[in-house]
Amino acid sequence: MASAEEVAREAERRDIRTRWLLSAPALLVIFFAATGPLLIVLVYSFLTPGPYGDVKWQFSPEAWISVFMERDIFDDTLSLAAAHVTIFWRSIKLAIITTIATLALGFPTAYFMATRSEKTRDLWLFLITIPFWTNLLIRTFAVLQIIRNEGLINTVLLKLGIISAPIQILFTDTAILIGMAYVYLPLMVLPIYASMEKLDFRLVEAGYDLYATRFQVLRRIIFPLVKPGVIAGSILVFIPALGAYVTPIVLGGGKNMMLSNLIELQFGQGRNWPLGSALSIAVMVIVMVALLAYVRNAGRSEVRHG
């Protein structure tokens, strides 16, 4: 007869086996759709470009060198690739500004939603998700219709006589920012709302009771307690904003190249797959480093607060 211990161990083994079986489909998808292709990209970044796209199976660090460096065509000396650095910086700057703008818009929105009655809350939640019903490209063109010279804003302002000539919004950085903020706002609102909804508003009352003004309650009580939501929202906005492709092209007119355009170029007209691969991996590393620093810093400041 098996001892109780053996029975327990057998049950545990069976339990572990069941869990592996249950997660197998998800693990397979993750491997073949995400990790696998990523490994291919990593390998390609160390190969030599083929004449008509594709790669030659020949090791070369050249792609990685040209991510940030530029080889002089005459004397082969390396210098900083100013164009690449500019593009990287432009994309990072846009992602940061988009994150800040969506945070500034999304935080009050989430607060508003969380302080409604339970029934109205569901309605607001539903309204926030409506933009997800439509394709990103279509949403971006909708923004274009509103801000173009003959668009809604300019027509109304002209009719009202507030301006005498249309304001050029389309194909400017402002247009890109408007589009980005619009597209990514729900991704900021939803996680903040999820945190805010769990917030015990009696703590807010306690804050007021202890002589904290509205701003102090916001800064010292509400904000620290919904910080996990703010962090999650910032990550959800920053990552896709860094790689945004459609919005900058459509609303910015493609005048200023973004990271995604640069990468796309290597796989298309540039016919430099290794460089495209190296750029992709570089962006990933930048995102990872930035996120680690952000999360670590956010965690530390929470400890300092209390």
Next chain:
Amino acid sequence: MPDKPGRNAIEVKNVRKIFGTGEAQVAALDTVSVSIRENEFFTLLGPSGCGKTTLLRLIAGFDFPSAGEILLHGQDIASLPPFKRPVNTVFQSYALFPHMTVAENIGFGLEMLGKPKAEIKARVAEMLKLVKMEALSGRRTSQISGGQQQRVALARALAPQPKVLLLDEPLSALDYKLRKEMQIELKRLQHETGITFIFVTHDQEEALTMSDRIAVMSSGKILQVGTPWDIYDKPAERFVADFIGETNFLTAAIANIGNGKVRATLKSGATIDATVAEGFQPKDNATVVVRPEHAKLTNGKGELSGAVENIVYFGTDTHIHVRLDSGEAFTVRQQNTRSAGCGFERGDTVGISIGNDAAQVLRD
């Protein structure tokens, strides 16, 4: 029991609070007036939904009255936001800030008042000592027990030295023994700090043992304000008599009204003297109350007679339930001794003698 009239810390004047609109309007407070003296331990007592917490929230500033005035040392504060009132609250759920340590919680109010760091540090240390929590000052509030959280909540509310401390059923989440301990602790704190305490509870025993004065509330109204002794021994209304302690209700014919006393003729035909609630003129018939411990069971003598229906042993005393000849129920409480039983058995025919000055006529 101190019942000296002092200066008023809080005066509530004709305050109404209406929630909802139109058809769904509910008057949580229906024209309430009450004065709370300085350095007093004042209790708002009543069942849930009686408006006691609403009144507390109006004084704290979390809600604003629909009509009426709330004065703090003579100054109307009814429209001030909570952060402009020198009044602090101990919440039922404690509402401690989970992202701060014990010490940071206690120092929060002082910090918001813009006190210098050194002063805050000294005051927090003093408060930690007052509530005996020095050893746990660096802990998160989630890492301490319910009783300790209660102490931190008290220290946090006392640290800014409020003019009035509001306590919203602060002991309700504690188990029996801890609650007893905290009752004594609260009295000690009130004595040591000299701050006016306004305490909300639905526990009549808690109210009787802790308060200098009690306001009994029901359905948005204050029914009676007085010392625990007043409330218990001279209840003005049926609700007050019924809510506080156990009591016997008897209907009686009233005669010889005068000087706060009446002669009441009970259904048994016996007459007893009874006190009358102040300012009340009883009509021919009224309800008379007698507390179970103010009556004595006899072998036949007494104003009332009946048969023993049930005997319930309580440790310190025994409750003997008697069905009177008139059909009314009557309970007598008898102190137990160690050597003998209560001396009666179920079915015994007994007399009940009501002591002098034991009966009170209620305002109906």
